[in-house]
Amino acid sequence: MKYKIVPVTPFQQNCTVMWCEKTLKAVVVDPGGDVHKIVNLLETEKLILEKILLTHAHIDHAGGTAELAILKNVPIEGPHKDDQFWIEGLDQQSAMFGFPKVSNFVPNRWLNDGDQIRFGEVVLEVLHCPGHTPGHVIFYNADEKLAQVGDVIFQGSIGRTDFPRGNHQDLIRSIKEKLFVLGDDIRFIPGHGPMSTLGAERKHNPFVADHRG
Template sequence: MTETAVQPPMKVAIIPVTPLEQNCTLVWCTRTMKAAFIDAGGDPERLKAAIAKAGVTIEKLLVTHGHIDHCGVTGILAKDLGVPIEGPHEADRFWISRLEDDGKRWGIPGEPFEPNRWLQDGDKVTIGELELDVIHCPGHTPGHIVFHHAPSRFAIVGDVLFQGSIGRTDFPMGNHQDLIDSITQKLWPLGSDVTFVPGHGPTSTFGRERQTNSYVSDYVLG
């Protein structure tokens, strides 16, 4: 008799969207098949195809920060699917208010929106029976947040941290020291074994970045 494989509580699929290849992440609860998109930045038809492929029901849209490639079509998709928006931190209201103008500049559809719930450090968000921690990580933008699922040792970090790099801080309201502090004081304590999905590029672990990242490794920062 063969053993039945234990189903993990959470599954994810990464769908690159927009010409900037932003990692929109579809996260779902395997017990309920309820799901959320994190950072629905563009290509809504591609995102709807991902819903059908996974066989899930979207119950909300989550946002890490207000840049166009991360949330340009979030408001449009929320209305289309009839679901609420949660996030980012209200300090990114500035960025969300200019989505239409930024969309024209970058050639990406953009529409300002008002989230149903702004998120703060220490908040929780649910997806089906999953509960994710909200961690405020300013620097790339003032209202940037990270979503962390502790039981899965997994985080979605937006543009705070990448494999081998960190988020840009030369945009309006960016702050390099705030970003370094967010990474070292908010992310590293979560554990070196945490796998993360960045806003662009391949996944990595916090431990790997602490060893090899030329911006925030333990060696570089001393």
């Protein structure tokens, strides 16, 4: 599997394009906006977009979803259904944060813990990791030891929980019981900022490091 990160929106959200090297079949994770940048990468790499994946439904992660899905005629998978209210409120989110007006959508498939996503010869495991939003999911590829974690955890920080239906204790539990158990050598792509490893965050992240108990 190969991947490239495309920072989009004024929030510089890490939209991620992942693809199977053998078949060139691809997925786009969290197309928050700037759809032309995403399409340019797909065309440059000669990729065949199969589906759009969403970690959660905040505007900077989901704002370009409907536009890209219509443009490429592909299905939308994710997040977990507990984020439906965020999708239904995309218009309000775009107005609140000064984003261009966006179209609502209904995912073709809501995702649950333990689900799998396939494109070409690549398999992504789905982990439901609530806290930042109630329906947040992450995507994990065991072969590459790589995860796309959205806004669950960042290098040196964790996701906000002060938005509607955010929950700090749920977030900490998701990180420690769902992510850290994957192994210290797992690299992760966060929703914003640089990549890190779960091991580095276990040692140094002030919010969830082992020494915090």
